[in-house]
Amino acid sequence: MAASMRLLVRRVLRLSHRNINVAAAGGSGRSGCCSGSSSCRCFSDATGDRSTHFGFETVPETEKAKRVYKVFENVAQKYDVMNDAMSLGIHRVWKDMLLHAMHPQPGVRLLDVAGGTGDIAFRFLEYVQSQQERQKRRAARSTQTPSWQDISTNYSTEDKDGPQESKAVVCDINKEMLKVGKQKADSMGVSAGLSWVVGDAEELPFDDDQFDIYTIAFGIRNVTHIDQALQEALRVLKPGGRFMCLEFSKVTNPVLARLYDTYSFQMIPVLGEVIAGDWKSYQYLVESIRKFPDQEEFKGMIEDAGFYCVHYHNLTGGVVALHSGFKL
Amino acid sequence: MSLCAVKGFQRLRQRQCVLISKVCVHQLHSSPGFTDSCYDGLYPGHIQTTPIQKALLAVGSGVAALQNPYRHDMVAVLGETTGHLALINLRDRMKNDPEGYTILTERPRIRLSTLDLSRMASLPDGSFGREYLRFLEDNHVTPDSRADVKFVDNEELAYVMQRYREVHDLLHTLLGMPTNMLGEVAVKWFEAAQTGLPMCALGAVLGPLRLNSSRLQSLFTSLGPWALQNGRRSRCILSIFYERRWEQNLEDLRQELNIEPPPVILSAANKRST
Numbered sequence: 230m231a232a233s234m235r236l237l238v239r240r241v242l243r244l245s246h247r248n249i250n251v252a253a254a255g256g257s258g259r260s261g262c263c264s265g266s267s268s269c270r271c272f273s274d275a276t277g278d279r280s281t282h283f284g285f286e287t288v289p290e291t292e293k294a295k296r297v298y299k300v301f302e303n304v305a306q307k308y309d310v311m312n313d314a315m316s317l318g319i320h321r322v323w324k325d326m327l328l329h330a331m332h333p334q335p336g337v338r339l340l341d342v343a344g345g346t347g348d349i350a351f352r353f354l355e356y357v358q359s360q361q362e363r364q365k366r367r368a369a370r371s372t373q374t375p376s377w378q379d380i381s382t383n384y385s386t387e388d389k390d391g392p393q394e395s396k397a398v399v400c401d402i403n404k405e406m407l408k409v410g411k412q413k414a415d416s417m418g419v420s421a422g423l424s425w426v427v428g429d430a431e432e433l434p435f436d437d438d439q440f441d442i443y444t445i446a447f448g449i450r451n452v453t454h455i456d457q458a459l460q461e462a463l464r465v466l467k468p469g470g471r472f473m474c475l476e477f478s479k480v481t482n483p484v485l486a487r488l489y490d491t492y493s494f495q496m497i498p499v500l501g502e503v504i505a506g507d508w509k510s511y512q513y514l515v516e517s518i519r520k521f522p523d524q525e526e527f528k529g530m531i532e533d534a535g536f537y538c539v540h541y542h543n544l545t546g547g548v549v550a551l552h553s554g555f556k557l
Numbered sequence: 558m559s560l561c562a563v564k565g566f567q568r569l570r571q572r573q574c575v576l577i578s579k580v581c582v583h584q585l586h587s588s589p590g591f592t593d594s595c596y597d598g599l600y601p602g603h604i605q606t607t608p609i610q611k612a613l614l615a616v617g618s619g620v621a622a623l624q625n626p627y628r629h630d631m632v633a634v635l636g637e638t639t640g641h642l643a644l645i646n647l648r649d650r651m652k653n654d655p656e657g658y659t660i661l662t663e664r665p666r667i668r669l670s671t672l673d674l675s676r677m678a679s680l681p682d683g684s685f686g687r688e689y690l691r692f693l694e695d696n697h698v699t700p701d702s703r704a705d706v707k708f709v710d711n712e713e714l715a716y717v718m719q720r721y722r723e724v725h726d727l728l729h730t731l732l733g734m735p736t737n738m739l740g741e742v743a744v745k746w747f748e749a750a751q752t753g754l755p756m757c758a759l760g761a762v763l764g765p766l767r768l769n770s771s772r773l774q775s776l777f778t779s780l781g782p783w784a785l786q787n788g789r790r791s792r793c794i795l796s797i798f799y800e801r802r803w804e805q806n807l808e809d810l811r812q813e814l815n816i817e818p819p820p821v822i823l824s825a826a827n828k829r830s831t
Contacts, residue, residue: 495610498610506630
């Protein structure tokens with residue numbers, strides 16, 4: 230009881246604090262030179278909009294969602310190629326590590342928000358399938374001399390124990406990204422246990438207590454109201470469900486941080502222009518990383534939303550952080 | 558209509574932070590909400606880049622353009638990132654020519670919206686405007702397909718680059734070259750000799766690699782030398798106010814520019830058959 234009261238009080242304080250800070254468009258300013266003074270007051274007094282950050286720009290909150298949509302609409306076709314080029318393939322390792330930490334067992338339901346091209350969902354289905362095969366092998370080994378009756382019942386239950394039990398739902402606000410994901414699924418021949426849903430992370434089109442695992446990989450920094458997305462995550466998870474978030478975060482080591490910054494700002498927009506023909510979207514991408522809260526602050530936000538046992542794990546020296554929390 | 562002032566100009570620092578200079582023109586319409594045409598940099602579409610970024614872009618776009626010659630945006634980026642000195646040279650030549658100077662001050666743009674196609678179609682055969690229109694129709698091209706300049710850090714030079722791109726089609730008409738590979742290479746040789754842009758030189762050297770032997774022969778024996786010679790001796794092609802010369806006879810215009818008619822007549826029917 231006391232714990233939840235404490236959480237409530239903390240949340241009220243945070244909200245009031247945030248209201249005061251809202252126009253400052255600050256995150257935890259990574260490199261102070263970049264954030265502060267470039268704010269152009271582009272919003273109209275008549276509508277009285279609150280403003281937020283879009284990369285290093287300041288935009289009205291209503292604008293941000295539209296602009297983010299446009300960015301991902303433009304990059305959807307080349308999204309996977311660009312990910313490989315920008316991270317030199319390391320993003321695959323990060324996603325594999327997410328799955329490893331998740332360790333899903335056959336039968337769980339996954340909701341992958343901002344799942345776009347389906348990387349997490351595909352890995353989830355593969356993992357669950359391999360877990361299933363493992364279980365079958367273990368079962369087969371334990372029954373040394375199965376009777377014909379046992380063998381026949383095993384065959385008949387095989388189809389039922391199939392991937393239909395484990396379901397992955399990919400939810401994304403952007404139709405283009407989902408389209409690319411669906412095409413990938415078709416070309417890989419994966420269809421069972423996979424659904425594609427258009428939806429907003431701040432307002433998910435699902436009932437309460439539906440999913441065992443909620444993941445959001447490299448998507449939450451594009452959401453306008455992160456706290457709302459976290460609350461929605463809490464709502465749709467079953468009690469005992471797990472929230473997992475992969476996101477770019479703050480690099481602790483100063484040497485690595487310097488290299489990372491140089492690489493981000495010099496190389497990535499150039500790659501965006503050469504490979505995808507779109508400089509501005511990738512400029513937004515590296516700026517939005519700088520605007521996202523650091524590991525501790527984000528952990529606090531997750532706790533404020535009502536999750537328990539919130540932990541984070543740094544990958545690649547803090548370039549990426551894996552946050553995890555439970556709904557109890 | 559209300560204007561909101563210019564804000565914040567940040568200099569590039571050692572940490573390679575983003576350089577943003579914003580000019581906002583804020584328009585309040587009667588409809589709910591508003592539109593604003595904000596642009597970073599010195600002109601609409603301008604993207605500020607550090608020297609390192611320009612170098613990376615030059616290399617990257619070169620590789621991309623070689624791998625896929627249909628990526629016109631990469632050819633454009635290559636031209637912008639490598640053409641600084643040549644653009645300065647071109648701009649100075651334009652300034653020293655009275656007609657060129659007029660162009661630099663008036664800044665005309667060649668677009669479908671600015672061309673009066675019906676009037677040009679009614680011009681007599683042999684006139685520049687009529688032949689240009691014929692060229693557009695035969696080769697199925699439009700003047701609106703030119704990419705905007707992004708990486709040139711000087712507003713005037715950016716216009717010179719844009720003008721060069723838009724004049725390219727007119728050059729095809731003046732030289733009588735279609736848009737197939739051979740015609741493009743011939744025009745590139747002319748442009749390389751005229752402008753000295755490294756991108757043109759690169760295109761001139763690498764373009765012939767995609768031609769078959771009979772066309773190569775034609776290029777090296779007649780078309781090539783003709784293009785080079787005329788490129789060197791002709792008047793600066795950017796200094797001509799084409800938009801005011803649609804009625805002029807094409808042959809007259811060629812003579813004025815010091816360009817000989819092509820030695821070989823190429824037809825547009827040879828499109829896309831390297």
